[in-house]
Structures are given as C-alpha cells and as structure tokens.
Amino acid sequence: MRNAHTVEQVRAAEAERFAVLPPGALMQRAVFGLVAYVVRRLGRVHGARIVILAGSGDNGGDALWAGARLAARGARVDAIATGTTHPQATAALLAAGGHRQIVATSAGPDEPTLRALLERADLVLDGLLGIGGRGGLRPAHARLAALAPPRRTVAVDLPSGVDADTGAVAGDAIRASATITFGTYKRGLWLMPGAAHTGPVELVDIGLTLPEPDLRALDDADVRAALPVPHETASKYRRGVLGLVAGSDDYPGAAVLAVGGALRGGAGYLRVVSVGRADPASGRIHGRAGDHVRAAHPEAVVTDIAPGDRAALLAAGRVQAWAIGPGLAGDTSATGASLDALLGEDVPLVVDAGALDPLADLLAADRTRLHRRVAPVLVTPHEGEFARLVGRVLGWDAAKAADELAADRLATVRRVAAETGAVILLKGARTLVVEPSGTAWVNTTGSPWLGTAGSGDVLTGLIGSLAAAGLPVAFAGAVGAHLHGRAAERAGVHGCLPLAASDLPRLLAATVTDLLTDPAR
Numbered sequence: 001m002r003n004a005h006t007v008e009q010v011r012a013a014e015a016e017r018f019a020v021l022p023p024g025a026l027m028q029r030a031v032f033g034l035v036a037y038v039v040r041r042l043g044r045v046h047g048a049r050i051v052i053l054a055g056s057g058d059n060g061g062d063a064l065w066a067g068a069r070l071a072a073r074g075a076r077v078d079a080i081a082t083g084t085t086h087p088q089a090t091a092a093l094l095a096a097g098g099h100r101q102i103v104a105t106s107a108g109p110d111e112p113t114l115r116a117l118l119e120r121a122d123l124v125l126d127g128l129l130g131i132g133g134r135g136g137l138r139p140a141h142a143r144l145a146a147l148a149p150p151r152r153t154v155a156v157d158l159p160s161g162v163d164a165d166t167g168a169v170a171g172d173a174i175r176a177s178a179t180i181t182f183g184t185y186k187r188g189l190w191l192m193p194g195a196a197h198t199g200p201v202e203l204v205d206i207g208l209t210l211p212e213p214d215l216r217a218l219d220d221a222d223v224r225a226a227l228p229v230p231h232e233t234a235s236k237y238r239r240g241v242l243g244l245v246a247g248s249d250d251y252p253g254a255a256v257l258a259v260g261g262a263l264r265g266g267a268g269y270l271r272v273v274s275v276g277r278a279d280p281a282s283g284r285i286h287g288r289a290g291d292h293v294r295a296a297h298p299e300a301v302v303t304d305i306a307p308g309d310r311a312a313l314l315a316a317g318r319v320q321a322w323a324i325g326p327g328l329a330g331d332t333s334a335t336g337a338s339l340d341a342l343l344g345e346d347v348p349l350v351v352d353a354g355a356l357d358p359l360a361d362l363l364a365a366d367r368t369r370l371h372r373r374v375a376p377v378l379v380t381p382h383e384g385e386f387a388r389l390v391g392r393v394l395g396w397d398a399a400k401a402a403d404e405l406a407a408d409r410l411a412t413v414r415r416v417a418a419e420t421g422a423v424i425l426l427k428g429a430r431t432l433v434v435e436p437s438g439t440a441w442v443n444t445t446g447s448p449w450l451g452t453a454g455s456g457d458v459l460t461g462l463i464g465s466l467a468a469a470g471l472p473v474a475f476a477g478a479v480g481a482h483l484h485g486r487a488a489e490r491a492g493v494h495g496c497l498p499l500a501a502s503d504l505p506r507l508l509a510a511t512v513t514d515l516l517t518d519p520a521r
C-alpha cells in the first residue's frame with residue numbers, strides 16, 4: 001500500500017524530526033536518494049551534463065546539493081536560478097566546481113544560451129518549487145518550466161507548478177520523466193491534472209513518522225492478498241452470488257461485457273436480470289440482452305423481466321451483492337422502479353451507467369435515502385455522469401462541477417460522497433474511490449486504451465463480483481479499478497491493441513492468474 005499525505009501532515013512530521021536530528025540531516029537524506037536515482041539513471045556520471053533549475057527554497061536546496069555531489073563525481077553541473085538560492089547548497093555546488101547563473105539579471109544567460117544549455121543536458125533536475133509552492137508559477141519559474149525538456153527532466157519532490165495537495169495546475173508546470181519524492185507521496189502526484197506531469201514516481205524514505213494517510217493507492221501485493229480465492233470447502237453459493245441487472249433490447253452488448261467482468265471477480269454464481277418485453281404470441285417476457293448473454297456466457301443464469309417489474313427482479317433469487325446499470329436504456333422510470341426495489345434490499349449495491357440518472361432522481365426526492373441504508377451503495381460515474389449527478393442532487397450547474405473538479409478533485413468527490421451518502425468511484429485517468437467517511441483510494445494502474453466503449457461495463461461486473469465474494473464494496477471498487485487497469489496494461493503483450501472492451505475479461509483472467517502464481521508470493 002502506498003500512502004499520500006497533505007502538506008500540513010508532512011510539515012508536522014518534518015518539524016518533529018527537525019527537533020531531534022542535526023541541522024540539514026533530513027535534507028541530506030533526501031539528497032542521497034535523489035543522487036542515487038540520478039546515478040542509476042545515467043549509468044555514468046563522469047562527463048554527464050546536468051542542469052539544475054533552482055528556486056529560492058529548500059526544494060532548490062535539494063537539487064543544488066545533488067548537483068554538488070554529482071559535480072564532485074565529475075559531472076558538468078550548471079544551475080539556473082530564479083533569484084536567491086539556498087546558501088549552503090549553493091556554496092557546496094560552487095566548491096565542487098559547479099556553475100550558477102541567475103535568469104532575468106544582466107549577468108544571466110540570454111534565451112539562446114539557456115535553450116542550448118537545456119538542449120545539451122543529459123538530465124535536468126527541477127528544483128524550482130516543492131511543497132512550499134502556492135498558486136501558479138511566477139513568470140521566471142514559468143519560463144524555465146516551459147523550456148525544460150520533459151523526457152530528460154526529473155522533478156525533485158514534485159513537478160514545479162503542480163499543487164502538492166490538490167494536483168491542480170495553473171498555467172505552465174514542469175513535465176517530468178520521473179519524480180523523486182521525499183518522506184511520503186504527496187496527494188498532488190496522484191491526482192489529475194498534476195498526475196499527468198510526474199512520470200513514474202519514486203519514494204525516498206527520509207525517516208518521517210507519519211499519521212494516517214489522507215489518500216491510499218493499492219499495489220499488486222495488496223490486490224493479491226485481497227483476491228477472493230476459493231478454499232477447500234467452497235461451493236458456488238458460498239463463493240458469493242452476484243445479481244446483475246444489465247442489458248436491454250437497445251444495448252444487449254453491455255450486459256455481455258458486464259458478465260464477462262463479473263466472471264473474473266471471484267463470485268461463484270451469477271444471476272443476470274435483463275429487461276425485455278412481452279412476446280405478443282406467448283405473452284412470455286423475452287429480451288435480446290438475455291439471448292446475447294446466454295449465447296456468450298452459458299454459465300450465467302438469466303431472467304428476463306418486463307421494464308420496472310420489481311417482483312420479478314427480486315424473485316431472481318438471493319444474492320450477496322447487486323449491480324445495476326450497464327446497458328439500461330430508455331424508460332428511466334422503469335429503471336428507477338428496479339433501483340428502488342434494490343435499495344430496499346440490505347446488500348451492497350453497485351450503480352452505474354443507465355441507473356445513475358434514476359438514482360439521482362431518487363436522491364433529489366430524498367437526500368437521506370443512502371444515509372439511512374445499512375449496506376453501502378457504490379456509484380461509478382465518469383466525469384460527465386458525475387456532473388449530472390451533482391446537478392440533479394445538489395443543484396450544481398455543469399460549470400461549477402467542472403471548476404470544482406479542476407480545483408480540487410479529491411475534496412470535491414469527498415464532499416459529494418459525504419452529502420449523498422454514496423461511495424463514489426469517479427472513473428478516468430487516476431480513478432478515485434471515496435467513501436462518505438472520507439476514506440479514499442486512487443488507482444495508479446491503467447492505460448489510455450481503456451477509454452473505449454464498454455470498458456466501464458466490464459468494470460461494473462468485476463466490482464459487483466468482488467463485492468459478492470465478500471470484499472467491502474468500496475475496497476472492491478479500489479481492487480476492481482486496479483485489476484481493470486492492470487488488464488489494460490497487458491493488452492500489448494497479449495496482442496490486444498487497439499484494446500476492445502471484449503478483450504478485457506480475457507486480460508483480467510491473465511492478470512489474476514499472474515497475481516496468484518507469482519513466485520514472489
């Protein structure tokens with residue numbers, strides 16, 4: 001498990017260490033980790049050209065100290081400063097044979113010199129701003145951030161211009177090929193849009209004693225430990241039964257995809273309820289979605305119901321979790337009736353796609369509905385669906401939803417989870433899962449190829465299945481998002497590019513197999 005903390009939490013932990021350690025000790029620990037990374041990355045330090053971008057604070061100090069160590073090992077180190085710099089670190093750099101120039105002064109480098117330095121650099125260390133940064137970069141910093149070559153830039157602690165707490169980016173910000181962060185992960189390294197600036201993030205332990213994290217990210221080891229694996233006395237019922245309400249005559253494929261995801265989540269039995277209509281000749285209820293599911297997944301037990309038939313829905317049988325939404329289209333009042341029936345059942349419920357607007361309508365009529373329910377409800381909107389949800393339930397207009405998410409994605413989702421009583425899984429690059437209590441996970445697996453029709457249907461089935469198999473539904477959301485992302489990452493290896501959603505169930509099986517058979521277990 002990786003943990004992220006707020007700047008306030010980091011400052012408090014640092015203060016506690018400052019009180020007992022010799023001056024500069026924490027910074028030297030950070031520098032040691034940074035230099036180790038640079039040496040590993042470059043392979044050969046002697047003769048390498050390093051450019052340090054240095055701001056006025058301790059973040060610049062880290063980078064300059066690293067520059068001093070690298071200069072002492074034979075690197076050519078040029079520091080470009082925005083103004084005054086950390087005195088001891090600057091003295092160390094100069095003593096080791098490094099150079100320093102200050103931009104925007106008469107003796108500073110002109111534009112062509114600056115560009116040439118950065119173009120020739122083997123590596124650029126971004127020490128413009130760390131956790132002390134506030135708001136958008138000032139002009140001198142912004143100019144350097146725009147010139148730094150993304151593929152050869154390493155961010156020190158965090159990419160300058162990314163807000164350490166929110167991940168917000170106002171104007172120019174460093175784009176890094178890697179980030180070496182100190183003490184703990186900062187939330188902004190994991191939250192969009194900042195997360196798009198970091199490259200892979202490495203943590204250097206500097207010995208901070210930290211409180212409960214504000215945000216968590218699962219690793220493969222966490223997911224492996226959480227996977228529902230049947231034991232000797234398992235039976236299909238004991239492994240958990242998922243009820244999945246999915247598919248309609250208009251969108252039968254969504255049900256097939258959701259079932260594909262559900263079959264890889266660990267539940268032992270799958271009851272699928274599809275919406276059909278009465279056959280004029282026989283009077284029997286029959287739907288296209290049911291036919292498609294039966295043909296594609298003979299192991300699923302399918303019931304066709306008339307739109308909104310609550311009794312027929314619940315008669316499908318006992319389940320340990322319900323999921324509703326993929327491929328439900330058309331009559332939202334019928335979906336609302338089904339949803340209302342499922343909300344009356346005391347088992348975890350996953351709500352997605354075509355059931356999200358009907359849920360919003362139910363919550364608009366009664367905001368306490370989910371707060372009063374004992375078992376949790378997890379909703380899985382993408383950004384557009386989230387905007388509609390908060391529009392209908394909380395009265396936010398679309399611009400407000402977009403602005404709040406851009407300013408502080410995590411705080412916004414936390415607020416909406418607390419107000420609605422729903423566990424919210426906000427899909428997208430860096431999917432967030434947030435409980436009404438505020439407990440939050442961010443997903444760091446995935447691939448842009450996942451932005452394809454139907455991938456959300458697979459995710460809903462997968463999460464529902466994990467919940468039916470016994471994982472708490474919010475955790476099932478975090479585990480499901482991790483597996484879904486890992487599956488997509490494997491697409492290239494398994495010859496599945498461009499990725500189609502129907503490839504995902506097979507890729508999920510390969511992902512789970514690898515996790516369970518990893519010899520390092």
Ligand SMILES: NC(=O)C1=CN([C@@H]2O[C@H](COP(=O)(O)OP(=O)(O)OC[C@H]3O[C@@H](n4cnc5c(N)ncnc54)[C@H](OP(=O)(O)O)[C@@H]3O)[C@@H](O)[C@H]2O)[C@@H](O)CC1
Nearest residue numbers: 026027030057058059129130131132133134136137138157
């Ligand atoms: N202390 C230690 O032992 C350890 C510290 N560590 C390191 O210290 C870093 C934190 O250092 P820090 O507190 O000095 O803050 P940092 O981000 O470098 O500079 C802030 C200064 O920049 C300015 N400024 C603010 N906003 C701005 C903007 N938008 N655009 C431009 N300028 C802006 C403002 O200065 P002003 O110009 O207002 O005087 C402000 O004071 C941390 O990230 C980690 O790398 C690690 O080594 C672990 C051990």
Ligand SMILES: [K+]
Nearest residue numbers: 126129158160
């Ligand atoms: K930085």
